[in-house]
Amino acid sequence: MPQNDKPKQHIIATLGNSIQTLLQNQSLLKPYLVSIFIQLLILEILFFATRFPLKILFEKIIRYVWGIQYIHYPWNLTLISPALQQIQILFFIFVSSFLIATATSLLNDINENKTPKPLAAAKNLLPLYLHIILLAALSYCFVWVLYQGYGLIYHRALMIGAKTGWKFILKAVIIFGTPYFNLILGALTTTLIAYAPAAIAIDRKKILSALKINFGLLRHSFLLSFGLILIPYLCFIPILFLRSIAAITMIPEMTVWVLVVSIIAMVAIDAVVYTALATVYLLNKEDR
Amino acid sequence: MKKLFFTFLFILIGVGLLLSVMDINGDYAAEKIIWSINQQFSKIARDPQAAPAAAFDRIIKQYDQFIKKYPGTHFEPVAQIHKGQVYFTRKDYSNARQVWEGLLSRKDFPASVAVIALNYIARSYTIEKNYDRVLEVYDRAIKDYPLTGFGLQAPLLKAVIYNYQKDVSSKEKALNDAAIYYKELIKKYPNSEADFLSRRYLTDTYLGSGRWQEALEVLKDLLMNFPDPRFLTRASSRWVIIRINGAAQKLNDLQLAVNIYKEFIRRYPQHPLNKLLVALIKDINTPKDSKKLESKS
Helix, strand or coil, X not given: CCCCCCHHHHHHHHHHHHHHHHHHCHHHHHHHHHHHHHHHHHHHHHHHCCCCXXXXXXXXXXXXXXXHHHHCCXXXXXXXXXXXXXXXXXXXXXXXXXXXXXXXXXXXXXHCCCCCCHHHHHHHHHHHHHHHHHHHHHHHHHHHHHHHHHHHHHHHHHCCCCCCHHHHHHHHHHHHCHHHXXXXXXXXXXXXXXXXXXXXXXHCCCHHHHHHHHHHHHHHHHHHHHHHHHHHHHCCHHHHHHHHHHHHCCCCCHHHHHHHHHHHHHHHHHHHHHHHHHHHHHHHHHHC | CHHHHHHXXXXXXXXXXXXXXXXXXXXXXXXXXXXXXXXXXXXXXXXCCXXXXXXXXXXXXXXXXXXXXXXXXXXXHHHHHHHHHHHHHCCCHHHHHHHHHHHHHCCCCCHHHHHHHHHHHHHHHHHCCCHHHHHHHHHXXXXXXXXXXXXXXXXXXXXXXXXXXXXXXXXXXXXHHHHHHHHHHHHHCCCCHHHHHHHHHHHHHHHHCCCHHHHHHHHHXXXXXXXXXXXXXXXXXXXXXXXXXXXXXXXXXXXXXXXXXXXXXXXXXXXXXXXXXXXXXXHHHCCHHHHHHHHHX
């Protein structure tokens, strides 16, 4: 597969193909549906955490960690987003990564004209679970390092005293653009290990071999891979807008509904991205 | 796929419904309603003059409905306080006081809530410059709620009111009476919150009448007797230090402050405040000329 000829066309075609594959093979969607379900269930538990009967369990923790006011409406709702984010890190490492690997394995079954069986695929991947979570943890480490780096820039920007001119514009871009820069940094880190999940799920490689294959592929197709990830990620921008709007509305519950939409959208984006990456991986495998 | 989707949807809706039903008589619904009314109120309170009378009436009606819906709960006094505040904001002080007096007549509400109402009543009389009534309210606070924050502060506040009226002799008398009152409380409730607060107000009483040496002694006792971070919080440490330095400065002898800090460090060598006190001692002991040089360099 020629990677460098008109990469833009390849990106759009691959993404279109990925969406079509997902719609035509609904069993591919099952792992992602499970991911949405678990995350929404966690969100639901967080939403009801300050009410009876869940408050028996959570009230003491909230009181101790955040303070008494966070047990009461509407402060309780302001805790949901940061709490969910923390849980989502663990969820990504221990659950989501495995579900993505399962979906990738199902795509390979379809490619080999086998009947895709999600449960069997998941069972088949269990021996590689440790490698999958190590890879996810590595990916999180990349994200963490990049976010810390951005954090330094952010804090430096806060110290800019200019009220006008290019320095002020730079400060405003860095401060108000944080969620958008984070999105791009997220796309970049996903690119760094783009093909490693496929190498584990399809070729049953261990983490080091998977990373070797991944970097080998990235050397020839970094731009294509980054484009395959970034374009679907850009679809998340309206939700970032929605989040900003929700934060200033007089309806505190709005933030929770935006979180519901965010979860569904992010999993849908992941589904398209990882299907596209797995497709590219399979095409490269055939070429090899 | 459809089966899985609907199963998940059913579980999510089911769990949501179950948890909502289980908390149907909980506080959450009441918190939500009162927050919504408070939001409407704070919106018009930002510019009360621009708000139409009907907006105030609507909010008062909403508080009334809320009180009717949650009678006798811990939300009722909160709603009563806010309802009074609506009248207060529209400068209808007599109706505001009527609401708060109604709350005070109910003995089933905690003192912590009652003193908020009493405090607002005093504020409304202060705005009307009806100082005699303000003093009456302070006397009520001293009599009925002596150990609350407001009750403890009231004797000192009486002196503040005389100060407003430029009645020097009454102010001096009020300060003397307050000092006697606080000393009695310190004796009556040793090592308690009331003791701690009484010492604070006694300090202000002395500072108010220029009795710097006595103020310094009270502050020293306060620092030595209440090293517990429960009392000596960041804010109260700051309060004590500012007053010790101020009183020592008035006595033209900052070494008095240094001696107090040194004694505290000696008595409590592991206290978290010591770092600041050491820096303060160093700062006080550095001659002014060298301070200037340091700042220049």
